[in-house]
Amino acid sequence: MRIALFGRTGQVATEVQRRAPDGVTVRAIGREEADFTDPDSVQRAAQQVEAHAVVNAAAYTAVDRAEAEERRQRY
Amino acid sequence: MKILVTGGAGFIGSAVVRQAVRAGHEVVNLDALTYAANLANVAQVSNAPGYAFEKADIADRQRIDEILARHRPDAILHLAAESHVDRSIDGPAAFVRTNIEGTYALLEAARAYWSAEKRPERFRFHHVSTDEVYGSLGPSGMFTEDTPYDPRSPYSATKAASDHLVRAWHETYGLPVLLSNCSNNYGPFHFPEKLIPVVILNALHGKPIPVYCAGENVRDWLYVEDHADALLTVLEAGEVGRSYNIGGENEARNIDLIRTICGLLDARRPGAAPHDRLIEFVEDRPGHDMRYAIDPSRIREELGWRPSVTLEEGLARTVDWYLENEDWWRPLLDVALERRGTSA
Numbered sequence: 001m002r003i004a005l006f007g008r009t010g011q012v013a014t015e016v017q018r019r020a021p022d023g024v025t026v027r028a029i030g031r032e033e034a035d036f037t038d039p040d041s042v043q044r045a046a047q048q049v050e051a052h053a054v055v056n057a058a059a060y061t062a063v064d065r066a067e068a069e070e071r072r073q074r075y
Numbered sequence: 076m077k078i079l080v081t082g083g084a085g086f087i088g089s090a091v092v093r094q095a096v097r098a099g100h101e102v103v104n105l106d107a108l109t110y111a112a113n114l115a116n117v118a119q120v121s122n123a124p125g126y127a128f129e130k131a132d133i134a135d136r137q138r139i140d141e142i143l144a145r146h147r148p149d150a151i152l153h154l155a156a157e158s159h160v161d162r163s164i165d166g167p168a169a170f171v172r173t174n175i176e177g178t179y180a181l182l183e184a185a186r187a188y189w190s191a192e193k194r195p196e197r198f199r200f201h202h203v204s205t206d207e208v209y210g211s212l213g214p215s216g217m218f219t220e221d222t223p224y225d226p227r228s229p230y231s232a233t234k235a236a237s238d239h240l241v242r243a244w245h246e247t248y249g250l251p252v253l254l255s256n257c258s259n260n261y262g263p264f265h266f267p268e269k270l271i272p273v274v275i276l277n278a279l280h281g282k283p284i285p286v287y288c289a290g291e292n293v294r295d296w297l298y299v300e301d302h303a304d305a306l307l308t309v310l311e312a313g314e315v316g317r318s319y320n321i322g323g324e325n326e327a328r329n330i331d332l333i334r335t336i337c338g339l340l341d342a343r344r345p346g347a348a349p350h351d352r353l354i355e356f357v358e359d360r361p362g363h364d365m366r367y368a369i370d371p372s373r374i375r376e377e378l379g380w381r382p383s384v385t386l387e388e389g390l391a392r393t394v395d396w397y398l399e400n401e402d403w404w405r406p407l408l409d410v411a412l413e414r415r416g417t418s419a
Contacts (some may be wrong), residue, residue: 039168 004029004049006042007057016057027051031058077101078310079148081133081181082155084108086265087203089116090303091152092126098307101125103146105139106155107132111266115403133177139184147192150199150310151185153178156234159268160207161416163230164361174233175240178202182244189250201253201310202241206295206320207231208256211364218256219370220318227362245316254318255309258369262299262389263396267407268415270329271390274336275397276404278350284337288359290330293366297323298389301382308380319378322369325386330354335387339394360416
């Protein structure tokens, strides 16, 4: 089984990659490959992996900074 | 009061604009004039003193900043939205953009304006939303303001997201917001892609009246003029940070509603009776919510508001309006006959 994992360097994404069981290939996709502000780039990245499942672990999580920079928080 | 109404050329927005102007408010009507907007909806008041129109997109932050600074409204009544569930199934992107990103941009513009004006206590940002954010009901129960959010269509999901943003801007930045969630509206100037005008216009043209599934779905119908009155009541008397459900106290199964409209047309156009012979059962909308019903206790008890017309009265007025206003709907007719929402 191949999983396209959006988010690569974050806390959750890192742990998902580390704990993937045998038989499960996790392909982590970082923001330089799939820009969440550009839906086409996300679709291309997921297609390249030919994934059976998509896990979205990409998010903007710093609440205090989100209050100052709402624009990025949306993606 | 000077009210900036977004979506004021739309169906509900234009009813608000007409009533607000007649009530003596100054009104800035801000509308992007996308497909369902129509300035003919506000022609009755467009020469009134204190009325102004601004063609603008709520997602265009610079334009909104400029309009707020120039008009300096006391309140923003936010109705601009993509609203047709079937269209949201075929193309959700426009709903995400306008309903979520547009509301976000408008909130930020409102916050900047409100801060620049030294945070006036009386300022209000009133966000108009739908009962569809609460999901679907079974045969019993009603939506209260405390019903957990459970949106099920792309449309209602984007409206739910915008509601959450508005609450967050109140809790986080102190913006004085109000929210209201209404049931299904109907009445004059209803764009002919929604159920009631589709039924009226198809029946008038001897075309099939499409009924999703068996017409068992139940909606709580709110006459648009009553809704506009309720919105102005909430805007003037609502408690900051609070949500108000607005319903018509008029639950009906779609099939019964459609047969009532057919009966009204039979009485007015007996030559073409019975109109209900045109009813045609078609494939259901994907994810079609079974029942919506509003518990109107809060707005009734706290603000003393109740709807003024029954469903029968409102439908009769609506049918008569369509019969008398062919020049309004004639150019929109092609839209009424197109089936949408089947691409899921």
